[in-house]
Amino acid sequence: MNGVELFLLGRTLMKLGEQAIPTEGLPQYSTSNRAVLIVASDILEHPNSSVGDIAERTSFAQSKVSACVARLREGGAIETTTDPADRRRLLVRPARRISERVARIRSTPITATLEAALGTDDPPRIAEITTALETLAEHLAPEAIARARSGTAHGPGGAPAGAG
Known part of the structure; x- marks a missing residue:
């Protein structure tokens, strides 16, 4: 598998x-489900972030992040509080209680x-694919992106990937 194939697989999985x-x-919202999920994922990775911080990390306009935050708050997925250091800013975190x-x-x-x-309802085939997806999720949690960006991946024996 190469980078393009991985990208296309990721896009298919997102859809x-x-x-x-x-x-x-x-209710129907103008903000896409994909944007809301990306913002929700960022909030899980970076609790107590401001809307501006989330916008910077996701490359979304601040207005789009605000719309996503409103949708997530309405759905009970997140909570917001006023930033004690700057009362003009909201801090966003996952909800303590799941709605x-x-x-x-x-x-x-x-x-x-x-x-x-898959075009099939074959239980063994569905179970096989579900297990493969669960294995990927176990190994490629959201923090894997940060590790990949920082270059902290290690190859066999603990050596940095590509070393040797």
Whole structure:
């Protein structure tokens, strides 16, 4: 696999993830699900960040981040507080209690989405793919991006990747 193939796989997985998230009975927003998920991921990685900090890290306009934050707050996924050092800024963090909506999203299986994407409802095949995705998620958690950017990946025997 090369970088382009990895990128395309990641894009496919993102789109499948969006399709797997239940939206029934929820209001429609102008902010895309993808943007909301990217902002939510950033908030998980960097709790107590300001909207400006999130905008800088995600490369989204501050207005888009504000819209995402409002949507996440309304859904009960995050909490905001006023920055004690600068009362004009909001600090954003994951909610201490998981809302019913967030719990429903997190508990919705991906089986139907995988069946549609793969064109099969064969239980062993769906289980195989689900296990592979769980293995990837275990090894490539969001902090893996930071490690890749900082070059702290290590090869066999603890040597920096590419050393030798």
